[in-house]
Amino acid sequence: MKRLLILTATLVAFILIPATVLFAQQNSYPDRIVLNPLEDGVRGVAITWKSPVFADEGMVQWKKAQAHPVTDISSFHEKAAKTKLDTADFEGTLTPYRSFRVKLDGLNPATEYMYRVGHEDTGWSEWIQFQLPASNPDSTLTFIYMGDAQNDVRSQWSRSIRKAYSAAPEASFILYAGDLVNRGYNDREWNDWYQAGDFIHRMIPMIPTPGNHEYGHDDKGIYLSPLWRSHFTLPHNGPQDQEELAGTSYYVDYPSVRIISLDADQIHEVEEMRAAQARWLDRVLEENTKPWTIVTLHYPFYSTEPDRDNPKLRKRFKSILDRHQVDLVLQGHDHAYGRGMIDREGATDNNGTMYVVSVSGPKMYDLASEPWMQKSADNIQLYQVINIEQDQLKYKSYKITGELFDSFTLQKLSKDHIILED
Numbered sequence: 304m305k306r307l308l309i310l311t312a313t314l315v316a317f318i319l320i321p322a323t324v325l326f327a328q329q330n331s332y333p334d335r336i337v338l339n340p341l342e343d344g345v346r347g348v349a350i351t352w353k354s355p356v357f358a359d360e361g362m363v364q365w366k367k368a369q370a371h372p373v374t375d376i377s378s379f380h381e382k383a384a385k386t387k388l389d390t391a392d393f394e395g396t397l398t399p400y401r402s403f404r405v406k407l408d409g410l411n412p413a414t415e416y417m418y419r420v421g422h423e424d425t426g427w428s429e430w431i432q433f434q435l436p437a438s439n440p441d442s443t444l445t446f447i448y449m450g451d452a453q454n455d456v457r458s459q460w461s462r463s464i465r466k467a468y469s470a471a472p473e474a475s476f477i478l479y480a481g482d483l484v485n486r487g488y489n490d491r492e493w494n495d496w497y498q499a500g501d502f503i504h505r506m507i508p509m510i511p512t513p514g515n516h517e518y519g520h521d522d523k524g525i526y527l528s529p530l531w532r533s534h535f536t537l538p539h540n541g542p543q544d545q546e547e548l549a550g551t552s553y554y555v556d557y558p559s560v561r562i563i564s565l566d567a568d569q570i571h572e573v574e575e576m577r578a579a580q581a582r583w584l585d586r587v588l589e590e591n592t593k594p595w596t597i598v599t600l601h602y603p604f605y606s607t608e609p610d611r612d613n614p615k616l617r618k619r620f621k622s623i624l625d626r627h628q629v630d631l632v633l634q635g636h637d638h639a640y641g642r643g644m645i646d647r648e649g650a651t652d653n654n655g656t657m658y659v660v661s662v663s664g665p666k667m668y669d670l671a672s673e674p675w676m677q678k679s680a681d682n683i684q685l686y687q688v689i690n691i692e693q694d695q696l697k698y699k700s701y702k703i704t705g706e707l708f709d710s711f712t713l714q715k716l717s718k719d720h721i722i723l724e725d
Contacts, residue, residue: 331355331425333403335497335534338433338508340476342538344557345438347408348508349536350420354401358425361386361403365418367411368432382407384420389529393488400490402533412438431505436475440558440594441693447474447507448687450635450661451482453516457495459684463663463703467686468503470701474688475557477507480635480661481514481567481601487528488519511535512564513551514601514635515571525572527551537564542583545576552580554587559691560595563587567602567636570616581619588627594715595691596629603634603660607641607679609671621649624656630696630713630721632658638668640685640700641676642709644723651675653723657713661685661700678709 333352341347350363361384364376384403391398403420410416415434421427436444447467452460467477484492497504519526532550541552551566565584569576588596602613604621624632625647637660646655651674658675663686670681683702690697696713712724 331358333361333421333426333428335493336420336428336431337497337504337534338506339536340508340510340555341406341408342540342553342555343408344476344508344555344562345412345436347406347410348433348435349404349406350418351402351404351534351536352420352428353533354403354421354425356388356399356401358401358422359386360384360422360424361405361420362422363405363407363418363420365407365416368415368417373430387533389533391488391490391528391530393486393490398490400530400533404536406536410435412436413442428505431502433506433508434473434475436557438558442558443690443692444557444559445471445474445688445690447471447477448480448633448659448661448689449477449663450480450640450685451514451638451666452479452496452499452664453482453485453514454664454666456484456492456664457498459665460496460663461499463684463686464500464503466701466703466705467663467688468507470686470705471688474507476555477503477509478562478599478633479509479511480599480633481512482516482635483511483514485516487513487517487530490530493530493534509535510555510562510564510599511537512599512601513566513568515568518568520572525568542579545579548576548580552583556593559593559693560597561587561591561593563596563598565598565600565620567600567616570600570619571602571613577615577619581623584620585623585627588623588629591627594694595631595696596627597631597633598624598629599633601634601636603636604632604658605641605643605645605660605673605675606637607639607660607671607673607676607681608637608668611637628721629656631698632656634658634660635662636660638662638664638666639670639679639681640683640709641670641673641679642711643675643677645675651677654721657698657711657723659687659698661687663703680708683708 700709
């Protein structure tokens with residue numbers, strides 16, 4: 304009888320506790336923490352994370368990484384976060400999403416920092432570290448390039464991103480060529496993406512370009528999922544007259560390279576956006592003073608898939624890339640592997656721009672037999688590690704089992720002359 308009374312009292316107490324309090328205690332820690340670089344990639348990062356919808360305050364605490372345990376936070380810097388509440392509608396289900404974001408600028412290059420995000424009222428994340436690259440243009444810059452993840456992200460793409468990290472834990476950033484998930488409005492798929500990458504995206508900044516699967520399409524047009532801008536805090540230095548391209552068409556500068564993202568779905572679907580990005584790209588390349596230039600977008604200039612082609616993209620943009628001697632174009636979409644160096648006339652050569660299509664997830668397409676591809680393969684999950692050091696760009700593509708699959712070196716002999724070494 305005494306035991307029954309104790310159980311009854313416990314149950315009554317549980318019922319009387321407000322549901323929001325229980326939820327806060329059980330599931331209020333910051334989640335989906337991700338780093339993005341600022342426009343100047345060596346001097347700051349943007350931190351974005353998710354908290355429960357009832358959380359209305361968020362902070363970041365940070366300082367130069369220390370070797371001893373944290374026992375006193377009085378020496379840490381602190382900054383309040385901006386918050387954003389979105390609702391994603393997927394198949395009739397509305398998902399509220401509250402995100403927080405903070406930009407940490409004015410940081411020191413070649414320095415390791417530690418940080419945590421959250422709030423005293425709702426809980427803090429773990430302490431996390433990240434390393435900013437050096438500001439010397441002659442220092443080596445390493446980054447990871449990943450093609451489409453898209454399908455079975457948690458169960459199968461996880462091998463790709465984790466193997467890539469183990470191959471290049473010193474990478475300064477990870478570049479994603481679009482289609483991070485299959486349905487950009489589906490919050491559960493984004494949750495799978497974060498689970499697959501886990502702590503990696505909390506430590507290494509990422510540079511994503513959107514794919515067609517980050518968009519919704521209907522008879523009235525195309526619509527970028529609100530979750531794209533909820534998840535990422537990306538530079539707003541793209542075409543200033545087109546708000547639709549904010550955080551999708553942009554660039555990030557490192558001492559030795561300018562990375563430029565183009566919004567391929569907008570190029571493919573909307574003439575106004577195609578023209579705006581072409582004008583912007585021409586100007587951004589004209590003003591570029593970095594020795595290396597890399598462009599990333601989702602749709603490829605030259606396809607690896609037998610029934611695909613993107614003539615509108617080539618017609619409007621290839622002459623711009625040729626005129627400004629763009630070194631490398633990193634793409635996705637076709638779910639196979641192909642790469643080739645193509646000159647001004649569109650012929651495969653050892654003097655021109657290198658175009659690469661790759662895939663990191665398990666969804667695969669047939670492979671075309673196209674003369675532009677100097678190396679190709681299908682039905683294989685890959686990741687790429689790229690090193691830039693002075694006048695050499697060294698590219699290596701790996702199977703997710705770790706074996707080297709493809710490699711080349713771009714050698715700058717002068718400002719406008721590049722040769723390919725296999």
